[in-house]
Ligand code: FES
């Protein structure tokens with residue numbers, strides 16, 4: 646049975662009408678209409694569904710949407726700088742850190758959380774910060790380079 650509640654996503658309040666056992670990634674994609682957040686393993690393993698909740702990275706496939714009431718949810722759509730790409734997005738593109746792109750939104754959200762808490766991370770700290778995000782395409786090195794470049798620019 647559906648219930649009505651509200652979610653704050655990227656600074657906008659959305660009315661939701663959904664079953665209380667729906668996970669956040671599913672509600673973001675189908676009820677809110679923000680499909681940047683990807684669903685991969687649906688089992689807290691791959692990080693494709695990573696969003697920020699009150700600034701903390703969370704696998705949204707394993708987080709009930711209803712639990713996010715009263716919290717600020719940030720998705721990859723929420724980090725755009727107006728019409729401009731976020732520096733992480735631009736650097737991932739320029740460093741060749743995007744191939745199929747399926748992991749990219751989750752990588753960006755984890756990297757954003759890392760750079761917020763640690764603006765000048767070492768390579769090892771970047772590896773640890775992104776350790777919950779799997780990429781099948783790039784071999785990770787170009788993603789690391791993009792995060793390092795973003796840190797160096799800020
Ligand atoms: S889809 Fe959520 S961790 Fe893989």
Ligand code: FES
Nearest residue numbers: 745748780781782
């Ligand atoms: S670019 Fe394809 S999974 Fe990372």
